[in-house]
Amino acid sequence: MIFRVTFLSVLLASLSLCRAQAQTAETGQQAKPPQPPDSTFRLDVNEVIVPVTVTDDKGHFVANLEQKDFQIFEENKLQKIRTFTHDKSQPVVIGFLLDLSNSSRDHWETYQNAATTLIQNLLTGNANYSGYLIDYAQDAEVAVNTTSDPDALVDRIGHLKPGGGAALYDAIFLACTSRKLMKGEPIEPRRILIIIGDGHDNASGHSQAQAIQLAQRNLVTVYGISTQSFGFTKQGDETLQKLAVETGGRVVYPLGDVYRDTDGFLGHPSDDGNYPLKVGSGGYADAMEAKLNKGVADLLGEVTTQYLLFYLPENPKDKAYRNLRVTVDMPNVKVRARKGYYAAAPGS
Secondary structure, three states, X not given: OOOOOOEOOOOOHHHOOOXXXXXXXXXXXXXXXXXXXXXXXXXXXXXXXXXXXXXXXOOOEOOOOOHHHEEEEEOOEEEOEEEEEOOXXXXXXXXXXXXXXXXXOOOHHHHHHHHHHHHHHHOOOOOOEEEEEEEEOOXXXXXXXXXXXXXXXXXXXXXXXXXXXXXXXXXXXXXXXXXXXXXXXXXXOEEEEEEXXXXXXXXXXXXXXXXXXXXXXXXXXEEEEEOOOOOOOOHHHHHHHHHHHHHOOOEEOOOHHHHHOEEOOOOOOOOOOOOOEEOOOHHHHHHHHHHHHHXXXXXXXXXXXXXXXXXXXXXXXXXXXXXXXXXXXXXXEEEEEOOEEEOOOOOO
């Protein structure tokens, strides 16, 4: 299959982007490393790629759909799908963004185990799957650059310690601009970000809107495993949801029931017998780990079970941002796809 997508001069001065130029699979050239910032952002698009996930009303993946079952609307106008694929062996580059802020201190070992399980299940040594690790607290850093070796990421996680603020948006910025590119990005392989954290940000130099725009421009799909504690502020929940919905991903919340049922948590009176779990007990730790493992399993299937749709838009440069909507001709299904894409340089 030949993909007719060429990404040139991926730049944005307002976000202080570093240039990241990637050649298409048609040229077969190796992607170039990030370059110094320039004054414009320009994305020439001949063919648009839209990763899509479809689940039934019970959350199970619908894996037997055909091209005729899908419709793509750009700015509410039906588009003709030119290419369709559902190949589970398609290459994927996965960024693992790990929250090292103070909110992770109490249950850090459990979060480490969940991240390790996720990495080991997605990066199995298969060259089609590669990943990188970005940790964020007061600052964000690329802790392990892009590799197909899971041991490099797992070893690094074992040496990390939480503490400080939360620079989540800066971590997304790094994922899109400052790590090694694989040949063929962003068309083949696809780009995925998985955030393991509570969604809070109190230290970034970039805003939520900038993070979302950058992810959309770089064809990144964002997923989240929320470590948000039941009963705390919903700000983090809203952030993770916004990032996921706008890019076609989703968020799982594995710990809500654990915290809800825990004696002594968030002002619950310590009255033995009223709550099934008690903070600090073995049952409490086991329940947290089990729930996080379930969240990991939920996302594993989703990352590897996406349909890819390609279409050629009309007047590709008449509007910077274009709204997308994907539907499936089937009752009682949920369709997840990115909400839009950038076809030309934004206005000044």
